[in-house]
Amino acid sequence: MKKASIIMIIGSLLLLGLFKFPLWNIMLGAPQYPDPLGMNIYIDGIKGVSEFDLQNIDGLNHYIGMKTIPKADEMWEFSMFPKVIFGMAMLGVIIGLLGYFGKVSYKYFLGWFLFMSVLGILGMYDFNNWLVDYGGNLDPHAIIKVTNPDGTPMSYKPPLIGFKKLLNFDVTSLPHTGGYLMFVGMSLTLVAFWLGRKTSLNKKT
Amino acid sequence: MKNLLTSSIAMFVILLGFTSCNNGNKSGSKSGALASNIAEKVYVAPGEYDSHYAFLSGGYSGNVTVYGLPSGRMFKEIPVFSQFPTSGYGYSEETKPMLNTSYGFIPWGDAHHPDISQSKGELDGRWLFINENNTPRIARLSLTTFETEEIIEVPNSAGNHSSSFVTENTEYVVAGTRFSVPIPQRDMPIKDYKGNFQGALSFISVAPETGNMDIKFQVLMPGFNYDLSHPGRGKSHGWFFFTTYNTEEANTLLEVNASQNDKDFIAAINWKKIEEYVNNGGGTMMPANYAHNVYDEHTHTATSTMKKEVRVVNPIEVPGAVYFIPTPKSPHGCDVDPSGEYIVGNGKLSANLTVHSFTKMLDAIENKKFAGEAYGIPILNFEDVLAGVVEQPGLGPLHTEFDGKGNAYTTFFISSEVVKWKLGTWEVVDRKPTYYSVGHLTIPGGNSGKPQGKYMFAMNKITKDRYLPTGPEMEHSAQLYDISGDKMELLLDFPTHGEPHYAAAMEAGIIKAQSQKIYKLADNKHPYAAKSDADTKVVRDGKNVHIYLTTIRSHFSPDNIEGIKVGDKVYFHVTNLEQDFDVPHGFAVIGQNNSELLVMPGQTKTSVWEPKQVGVWPFYCTDFCSALHQEMQGYVRVSAANSDTPIKWSLGEDIE
Ligand SMILES: [Cu+2]
Numbered sequence: 001m002k003k004a005s006i007i008m009i010i011g012s013l014l015l016l017g018l019f020k021f022p023l024w025n026i027m028l029g030a031p032q033y034p035d036p037l038g039m040n041i042y043i044d045g046i047k048g049v050s051e052f053d054l055q056n057i058d059g060l061n062h063y064i065g066m067k068t069i070p071k072a073d074e075m076w077e078f079s080m081f082p083k084v085i086f087g088m089a090m091l092g093v094i095i096g097l098l099g100y101f102g103k104v105s106y107k108y109f110l111g112w113f114l115f116m117s118v119l120g121i122l123g124m125y126d127f128n129n130w131l132v133d134y135g136g137n138l139d140p141h142a143i144i145k146v147t148n149p150d151g152t153p154m155s156y157k158p159p160l161i162g163f164k165k166l167l168n169f170d171v172t173s174l175p176h177t178g179g180y181l182m183f184v185g186m187s188l189t190l191v192a193f194w195l196g197r198k199t200s201l202n203k204k205t
Numbered sequence: 206m207k208n209l210l211t212s213s214i215a216m217f218v219i220l221l222g223f224t225s226c227n228n229g230n231k232s233g234s235k236s237g238a239l240a241s242n243i244a245e246k247v248y249v250a251p252g253e254y255d256s257h258y259a260f261l262s263g264g265y266s267g268n269v270t271v272y273g274l275p276s277g278r279m280f281k282e283i284p285v286f287s288q289f290p291t292s293g294y295g296y297s298e299e300t301k302p303m304l305n306t307s308y309g310f311i312p313w314g315d316a317h318h319p320d321i322s323q324s325k326g327e328l329d330g331r332w333l334f335i336n337e338n339n340t341p342r343i344a345r346l347s348l349t350t351f352e353t354e355e356i357i358e359v360p361n362s363a364g365n366h367s368s369s370f371v372t373e374n375t376e377y378v379v380a381g382t383r384f385s386v387p388i389p390q391r392d393m394p395i396k397d398y399k400g401n402f403q404g405a406l407s408f409i410s411v412a413p414e415t416g417n418m419d420i421k422f423q424v425l426m427p428g429f430n431y432d433l434s435h436p437g438r439g440k441s442h443g444w445f446f447f448t449t450y451n452t453e454e455a456n457t458l459l460e461v462n463a464s465q466n467d468k469d470f471i472a473a474i475n476w477k478k479i480e481e482y483v484n485n486g487g488g489t490m491m492p493a494n495y496a497h498n499v500y501d502e503h504t505h506t507a508t509s510t511m512k513k514e515v516r517v518v519n520p521i522e523v524p525g526a527v528y529f530i531p532t533p534k535s536p537h538g539c540d541v542d543p544s545g546e547y548i549v550g551n552g553k554l555s556a557n558l559t560v561h562s563f564t565k566m567l568d569a570i571e572n573k574k575f576a577g578e579a580y581g582i583p584i585l586n587f588e589d590v591l592a593g594v595v596e597q598p599g600l601g602p603l604h605t606e607f608d609g610k611g612n613a614y615t616t617f618f619i620s621s622e623v624v625k626w627k628l629g630t631w632e633v634v635d636r637k638p639t640y641y642s643v644g645h646l647t648i649p650g651g652n653s654g655k656p657q658g659k660y661m662f663a664m665n666k667i668t669k670d671r672y673l674p675t676g677p678e679m680e681h682s683a684q685l686y687d688i689s690g691d692k693m694e695l696l697l698d699f700p701t702h703g704e705p706h707y708a709a710a711m712e713a714g715i716i717k718a719q720s721q722k723i724y725k726l727a728d729n730k731h732p733y734a735a736k737s738d739a740d741t742k743v744v745r746d747g748k749n750v751h752i753y754l755t756t757i758r759s760h761f762s763p764d765n766i767e768g769i770k771v772g773d774k775v776y777f778h779v780t781n782l783e784q785d786f787d788v789p790h791g792f793a794v795i796g797q798n799n800s801e802l803l804v805m806p807g808q809t810k811t812s813v814w815e816p817k818q819v820g821v822w823p824f825y826c827t828d829f830c831s832a833l834h835q836e837m838q839g840y841v842r843v844s845a846a847n848s849d850t851p852i853k854w855s856l857g858e859d860i861e
Contacts, residue, residue: 035786052723052784059758059785063832143833 004196005100007188008109012092014185018043018085021178024127025049026158028057029170040176041127043081045072065142066156067134077126088116092189099196106196113189120186124160131157246687247275247697257649257660258716260319260333261683264704267314269335269346274649274660274710275685277699285344285353286314286337290800294353297802298776298811299731300500302509306340306358307494315339318369318433318707321348322416326373326438326654330715332416334369334378341365343380343409345416349721350502357418358495360515361388361405361425367434367447367539370652371411377476378418379436380407381447385428385454388517389491398456402428405517406447408476417499422483422516424474424527427580428454430463431472433538433604438654439545441563443477446548448532448539452579463535464554468587470529470579471539471550473566478526479518488518503730505808521581528570529579531587532559538604542613542628543654547592551602551615558602558615560631562592593631598624603644604707606651608658608688616643616663623663623686625693637693639684641667648688649710657712660696661688664705671698681705722786724807731809733778738762743854750775750852756790756804757782758831760856761824764839768852771816771845777802777824780809791827794841801827816843 022040027049029036037057038049046069048054058068072078092112098104135157146154146167156166159173175183249255255273263270267287271280288295288304295304295312304311314337322332332354333346341362345355359365359380367381385402387393393401403425410421429449437444452469455462482488493515500507520527532550536559540549548561569575569589576586601619608614612634615624621642625635643663650657663686668679680700687694726736735741735753741762744751750773755762769775779792783806793801794814802810816822826837844850 056785059783 001102001106001196001199002100004106004109004192004199005096007195008099008112008192009093009096011185011188011192012089012096012112014181014188015085015089015092017181017185018178019082021181022047022176023179023182024173025176026171026173028166029172030168036170039069042178043085044078046070061156063142063144064146064156065139065144067137067139069134075130077130081123084119088112088119092116096192099192106193106200109189109193109196113186113193116186116189120182128160131160134158243694243696247277247685249273249276249278254713254717256713257657257710258713259647259649259662259708259710260321261664261701261705261708262316262319262335263702264317264706265313265315266703267316267337268703269316269319269333270702270705271351272683272699272701273713274662275696277683277685277697279699279702281351282702283346283351283353285335285346286311286316286342286356288312288800291803293800293802293810293812296800296812298813299504299506299809302507303353303356303498303500305496305498305509306342307360307496307511308340311340313339314342316344316703316706317366319709320370320378320652321709321711322375322411323371323373323653324375326442328650328653328655328711328715329375330711330719332375332411333709334371336365336368336380338365338383341380341382343369343378343418345378345411345418347416347502348716349719351720352500354500354502355416355418356496356498357409357420358497359405359407359409359420360493360495361386361403361423361491361517362407364430367406367431370435370445372436372445372476373438373442373654375411375413377408377421377445378411379434379445380409381431381434382406383430383432385426385430388425389493395456398428399454400428402454404429404431406431406434406445406472406474408445408479418497420495420512420515422479422488422518424479424518424520426472426520426527427582429470432536435539435541435548435652437541437545437563438543441541441545441548443475444563445474445476446539446541447472447474448536448550450535450537466534468531468533469535469552470584471532471536471548471561472582473528473530473548475526479523482523482526483516483518487523488516490514491517501730502724503728505724505729505731505810525570527582528566529582529584530561530566530590531576531584532561533557538602538615540605540607540613542607543609543656545654547628549605549613549615551605553601553603553618555602556597556600558595558598558605558626560592560594560628561590565592566590593629595624595626595631595633598626598633599636604646606646606648606661607656608648608661609650609656610658612658612688614646614648614661614688614693616646618642618644621665623661623693625688635692637686637695639663639665640671640682640698641665641669645705645707647708647710649712652709659687659689660710661686661693662708662710664701664708666704668700672700683708723784724805726780726782726784726807729780729807729809731778731780733776733811734809735778735780737782738856741854741856743768743852745852748773752777752854754779754792755782756780756792756826756837758788759826759833759837761826761837761839762856763854765842765855766839766853767842767844768850769816769841769843770848770850771819771843773816775814775816775841776811777814778809778811779804781806783807788830789828790830790837792824793827794824795822803828816841819843819845 024041027038136155257274259272284294319335341359362382364383366383385404405423430451434447451463534552534555536550538551575583599617599620605615646663668682685697781804
């Protein structure tokens with residue numbers, strides 16, 4: 001159980017990587033952009049991969065009437081997410097410590113994982129909503145209006161995850177270092193649960 | 206006179222002979238150049254990069270052109286000594302000071318010999334220096350921004366030809382005068398030239414970090430013509446060598462009168478010795494008047510300062526610093542091999558090629574074996590210094606470059622060819638015709654201790670029948686050779702712009718990696734910059750009106766301007782807000798009496814407009830910048846001189 005608790009603590013602490021590394025990354029490449037433009041999504045705001053990428057993405061997007069990429073203070077998420085992540089990391093550490101000293105059972109590890117998963121799914125849902133709004137809620141005075149074959153206005157929503165062709169841009173959306181650290185961390189809490197369960201079963205038999 | 210006539214006819218016959226000789230050779234080599242494996246050697250597929258940069262002087266165009274090798278594609282024309290309406294260089298308020306001189310504003314120049322800066326004898330790709338022949342000047346270009354950053358005028362000089370070569374750590378760039386003149390200039394009979402004229406060899410120091418130039422000293426030499434020069438390197442580092450002609454000091458009909466002496470000189474200058482003398486207070490400050498023009502990358506503005514004195518050194522006051530090496534016959538090129546041992550004097554009227562030995566020169570100096578002196582400067586014995594002679598290699602040798610593998614390549618103007626020969630054995634190992642009348646040749650890294658000897662290109666003065674004709678005038682031609690094998694192989698002909706005298710070239714790596722893509726708007730310290738639309742405004746100051754204008758795809762801000770009057774001097778200060786690679790915007794207004802502007806991302810440039818008629822006049826972007834480039838336009842309302850139309854500006858709203 002001690003081993004499991006330590007893994008639980010490590011797993012929770014890996015969430016803190018999100019304060020240094022981006023959660024997500026979206027790259028936009030095209031023949032006229034041999035060095036693709038890109039944005040890194042951090043839990044507290046969006047930054048360009050290169051210094052002027054955001055300005056240049058906004059510049060391109062204004063033709064099709066997309067809103068500018070939100071600044072940190074323009075979305076409640078960017079002030080809320082850091083609190084949630086920090087809180088979850090601390091909660092995980094506390095559960096781990098309590099487990100280490102035998103105060104709580106390994107089942108709390110799973111509880112933390114499930115809670116975190118729900119929050120994560122909500123986060124992804126929120127992120128996707130934002131992408132839908134960002135890509136579809138276009139300025140009616142947009143200079144260029146492109147419609148789908150059925151006559152509906154084209155959406156420029158980037159993919160939630162994976163690759164998509166938007167006009168002449170190749171758009172790739174994938175988790176980044178902070179996101180991977182979070183996934184590894186969450187997986188470790190599952191491992192901690194499984195290890196805790198194994199030791200506890202061993203004791204019983 | 207009769208002699209002159211017969212010798213001219215004889216020369217004409219010789220020239221004819223060589224021309225027809227060339228025609229004879231040509232058909233054979235043409236089929237060779239068409240072989241497909243040769244085409245592959247210069248083919249750079251779409252999206253791929255050339256392996257080398259080449260910087261060719263533009264001669265009378267006053268610029269530098271940038272080429273890729275081996276493709277021979279021209280990438281850019283960099284204005285240096287001439288006005289350039291393509292970008293507004295020399296027309297915009299910020300760049301006009303670059304062309305200021307003691308003779309006033311000079312909109313033109315004759316650019317000859319570019320040279321890349323060096324560290325420890327190797328090309329470091331930081332700066333390119335180039336001389337201007339007619340109004341003696343030296344320019345420094347940044348190889349980060351590919352812009353001219355500094356121009357210094359050279360006083361006491363005329364025909365700034367034996368320039369602009371740099372020492373192996375870029376301690377100095379030299380500016381040697383081709384024409385000797387009265388120093389200081391004065392009214393005197395021309396026939397009294399001999400003994401009264403002098404030639405100034407200027408040593409311009411280069412600040413190691415900034416590259417800023419300053420004339421450290423001028424050596425006032427006898428009144429010969431100082432034709433070309435090269436620095437010593439390796440063992441001869443600390444010396445500079447200059448070819449001379451007209452040691453006869455003739456003042457008329459030089460083609461005959463300056464060709465009388467069997468030998469002229471190579472002047473060997475121990476600049477370290479003179480530098481030491483100067484650092485200890487030697488030399489004298491002499492009144493002078495010359496411009497020093499510096500472009501500041503942050504204010505995007507040049508300033509011109511007039512300097513009032515220059516330090517001159519009389520060579521006989523620094524014993525052991527200057528010697529003359531007799532060299533046949535009216536030598537032109539003066540080239541030093543990568544080791545620094547051999548100094549090649551290309552006697553353009555000599556049948557043979559003379560190579561001097563630096564070691565032997567030092568020996569002769571040490572043993573005081575002098576043949577005499579000229580104006581107090583010791584003359585060494587020709588035989589004492591001679592390293593070897595390349596026998597009968599061709600006619601009219603001009604310039605020599607080295608491949609770093611023990612071979613030298615010399616151009617022959619009259620016989621129109623490049624001849625490859627071996628250092629040390631002096632034997633000719635290969636020769637290839639050039640079409641036609643070759644001047645300089647360049648091997649990347651040529652003027653350094655480490656030539657990058659894969660390619661060599663020859664710069665020909667005449668092009669006839671090599672390209673589709675374009676009337677009586679054709680662009681000059683360069684010819685690229687592969688010199689990696691035993692035999693030179695002609696790979697490509699490509700047109701060049703202006704009259705390329707010399708070129709500097711190097712492998713692409715260092716320059717490509719450091720090339721700047723934008724100017725950061727945040728670093729823009731131009732006093733009239735508008736760094737956002739909130740900073741845009743129109744300000745009247747008496748008859749001057751300053752318009753702070755911004756550009757971004759695809760509009761100007763403001764785009765409606767009123768309150769301008771006939772007789773005003775209107776300054777359009779255009780700031781490009783883009784921060785994206787290769788997205789300049791242009792600016793042009795109807796009736797502009799200077800040029801359009803091309804403003805780089807993050808940069809501010811100013812054009813002056815003096816409206817002469819009332820009306821509503823359009824301005825627009827001259828560089829196709831975006832899908833809505835055609836919409837990138839605006840209007841200026843010009844009212845009568847006595848009207849009271851108030852100043853107004855707007856974007857995106859109707860003026861009530
Ligand atoms: Cu434009």
